[in-house]
């Protein structure tokens with residue numbers, strides 16, 4: 001928490017003119033001019049820092065923006081300390097870890113996998129769905145079979161030591177109640193823009209801890225957990241998937257930006273919509289992160305505690321998001 005930074009950079013973004021092809025800061029008040037820095041990578045939560053670093057490294061090595069957002073979140077999928085992304089994530093109530101992931105590029109190409117088991121990198125499988133099938137989404141055993149057919153190794157189905165310990169504790173009461181900002185909400189959603197203004201995004205999660213077997217969240221649903229459109233911008237979500245699906249959160253934000261809202265205004269409006277469409281809001285956390293074509297960034301959550309990482313070629317900072325209940 002202590003190293004988190006506030007929204008400083010955005011307000012400092014100032015007055016130099018944008019020179020095409022060169023990473024630069026543009027005049028923030030001139031409509032239509034680029035206002036941010038390119039390339040730019042944004043990811044949800046603390047684990048966004050190493051993920052952003054991996055994405056930027058990929059860009060520097062010549063990868064395109066889709067490569068970067070895939071590579072970035074692959075890093076999180078392997079993080080043994082992360083209990084909500086990858087096979088080390090907390091299981092469902094049957095003790096089985098199932099994964100959801102999606103990837104989208106600004107030209108409308110997209111792919112996702114849902115409720116998939118034994119796959120170490122669901123984000124790569126989602127990309128394979130995007131690139132190697134005529135479909136957008138594969139789920140469950142079909143997604144697993146597709147992974148095998150694509151030559152992906154199947155991992156042993158056993159819980160990581162940390163997940164096993166947590167699951168054993170949970171079984172004592174077997175009570176299901178999402179705990180805000182703790183074990184249940186740590187999906188990584190990443191959105192990025194390359195030096196030419198092309199956008200892409202990725203999202204990967206083990207979903208809610210102790211969910212019902214078969215439950216699928218927002219992360220693999222294009223338009224809910226992730227949406228990208230090169231004409232407008234990109235958005236991603238984290239938090240209680242059901243609340244995000246109900247309002248088609250990421251699509252809503254991109255469409256609001258299309259109508260002229262800034263990313264910040266669009267995220268705030270989406271959170272308000274989410275609050276109006278979901279009961280028991282005191283138990284629901286959800287956060288959105290967005291970028292527009294002009295390089296402006298927005299983030300907003302229902303409750304305090306949501307943060308995100310923002311990286312350029314030369315910086316990588318953790319930023320606290322504002323929230324509805326603590327603006």
Ligand code: ASP
Pocket residue numbers: 084184185186187205206207208216217218219237238239240241242
């Ligand atoms: N959005 C994810 C889901 O509902 C959870 C999270 O953000 O951690 O599956």
